[in-house]
Amino acid sequence: MDIGKDLLLEMYRAMVRIRLFEGKVRDLATANEIPGFVHVSIGEEASAAGVCAALRKTDRITSTHRGHGHLIAKGGRLAEMMAEIYGKRTGYCKGKGGSMHIVDFNLGILGANGIVGAGLPIATGSALAAVIAKRDDVTVCFFGDGASNEGTFHESLNLAAIWKLPVVYVCENNGFGEFTPMQTVTSVKDIAVRAQAYGIPGYVVDGNDVLEVYRYASEAVARARAGEGPTLLECKTYRWEGHVVGEQAFLGSGAYRTEQEINEWKARCPLVRFQKFAAESGKIDAAELKRIEEETAAELDAAVKFARESPLPAPSEVAEDVYV
C-alpha cells in the first residue's frame, strides 16, 4: 500500500500533537496546576494516529481513561481539551468531564470512558445505529489489554459478529493493566487470538509503527464499511509513563517494571521511527517535520494560555445538564 505524502504528514502531526500535549499535561499535573487523575499515553501515539488516519470525519470512535491521544488523532482541539482538564467552562464538557470524559460529537468522538471495557458495548451500538440508519460510517473502539478480560469485550465481539456490524476493535496492549503485568492475568499471549472465538479476523500489529497500524486499520475499516463485519486489531505497544501521573508517590517499593524495560521501549519510539522512515524513503524533508513540531508547540502554548485565562464555571452551573 502506497501512502500519500499528505497522509504521512497528517499522521506525524497527530503523533506530535499527542506527544507534546501529553508531556505538557504530565508536567502540569506534576506541578499540581491541574487536578484529578491524568493518564497519559506517551509512547503509544502510533496506534491512535494510524487508526484515525484510516477514518473519515463522520466515522466514530470510543475511547478510554487513557484517551487524550485518540481524541487528538480524531481531530480534537487542544485548547478545548486543555481547558476541560483545567476544569474551565470553555472546556469540551464545560468543566464537568475532566481528563477521563472528553467528547466532541462533531468529530465523531463518542467520549472517553473511565470504566474499563465500558466503551465496547457503546461502540457496538454506535455501529448498529449506522446499520439501522443506513449510513456507511464505521465505529472504532479503542480499549486496553485489561479490558479484554471484561465481560463487555466478549459480549460485544459476539454481538458484532452475529450482526456483522461495522466496528473495528482496537486493543492497545501496553503490557500492563494498571500495575499488573498483562501476562499474569491473561490466558493468552496475544489478545488477537480471541477473535477466533467469535469467528472474526484478529491481527497482531506493531503498535509502534504508524505505517503498519494504518495499513491494518485501513483494511479493517474497509471490511467494516463493506458490510463484512468486525475485526480485532491488537496493537502491541508500551506506555513510557506510569499508569497515572504521580504514581511514584504511592508505589513505594512496588516498582512493577524496570528502567531497562522502559528504555528498551523508548528506543522504539514511534516518532523517531517515523523520522527514520521519512529520511530513508526520501519522501519527506526533515524541515517539513520540524515545521510540524514548531507549529504544534505554538498550538499547545496557545491552548495552555486559553485554558489558564478561561473562566471557571459558576457554582450555579452545577445542576445544569443533568437532564435534557
Add this chain to the structure above:
Amino acid sequence: MAQITYREALNQALREELERDERVFIMGEEVGYFGGAFKVTDGLLAIFGEKRVRDTPISELTIVGAGIGAAMGGLKPIVELMTINFGLLAMDQIVNNAAKIHYMFGGRAKVPLVIRAPQGGGHQLGAQHSQSLEAYFLHCPGIRVVLPATPADAKGLLKSCIRQDDPVIFLEHESLYGVKGEVPEEEYLVPLGRANVLRNGKDLTLISYSKCVYDSLAAADALENQGIDAEVIDLRSLNPLDMNTVLDSVRKTGKAIVIYEGWYTGGAGAEIVARIQEAAFDHLDAPVERVATLDTPMPYNAKLERAALPSPAKIIQVAEHML
C-alpha cells in the same frame, strides 16, 4: 373507549411509535420470534422486520450499552430486559454511562434510550426473580424512573418516554400484564411527572405506584366501610416525582401512608416520607407511615411470600392504627 390489557396497551404504544418514527427500534432477549417473555412485543417482528425488532444474545450489559451507543448515534432504542432482576448485570452501563453521559459531557450528548423491564413478586418465583428494584435507579440522578399502574398509563407513559430525550427505566409489574382497563382509541400521551389522584378523600392519603395502586384502592374501599375516607394517589413516575400533588393532598388530610413493593429499608417510599416531612411538617397529624416488602429476600412458599409483600390488609391495619 376500548377495554384492553396492560400488555396490549404496551404493545400498541410500541407499534405506534415504531410506525411514527423510523429511528425507533427494539432489541432484547426473545423480543422477536418469541414475542417477548411476557408477550409485550408479540407480532412486532412480523410488521417491522428483523432490522428493527432484534433478538439479542443473553448479554444484558452489552445490550444496554449498545442501546446507549445507538442512542448516541442518533436513534431511539427501546431495550427490553427480560426482567429487572437480570438488569443488575447491566448496572454499569445504566449508572456509569446512560445516567451520566449528558452531564459529564457538558450537555453535548443525549441518550434517548428506553429500558423496559418487568418486575415484582407474587408468583412464587423465588428470591432472584421477584424483586422490585426501582429504588436503585431512583437513587441515581440522570435517569427517569417510570412505573405505570393502568393500561391507559402504560400506553400513554411509554409513548411519552420514547418521545423524550432522557434515558428511562420503564418498570412494568408482572402481575399487571393481564389487567384490563379503558384506553382511548385516539392518539394520546400521558406526560411524565404528573401524579394521578384516583380517589378523593379527606381523612388519609394513600400514596403508591405500580401494582400497589390496586392494593391501595382495595384498602380505600374497605376503609370506606369503616367510615374512613382515603385519598389514593398514583405517582406514575418516581423521577420526575410530582410532590406537589402529594403535598396538596397531605396538607388536606394530615395523614399519609406510602405503599411500595420495594424493600422497606431505603425504598422509594422512604424518600417520599422524607420529602413530606420536609415540606408539610406543620400539616401532619401523625407520623407518615410505610407499607412495603419486608427486609428479606423473597421466599418461595406462597404463604411466606404473601407475608413478605404489601397487601390491602396491611395497609388497612396501619391506617386503623393511625386514625
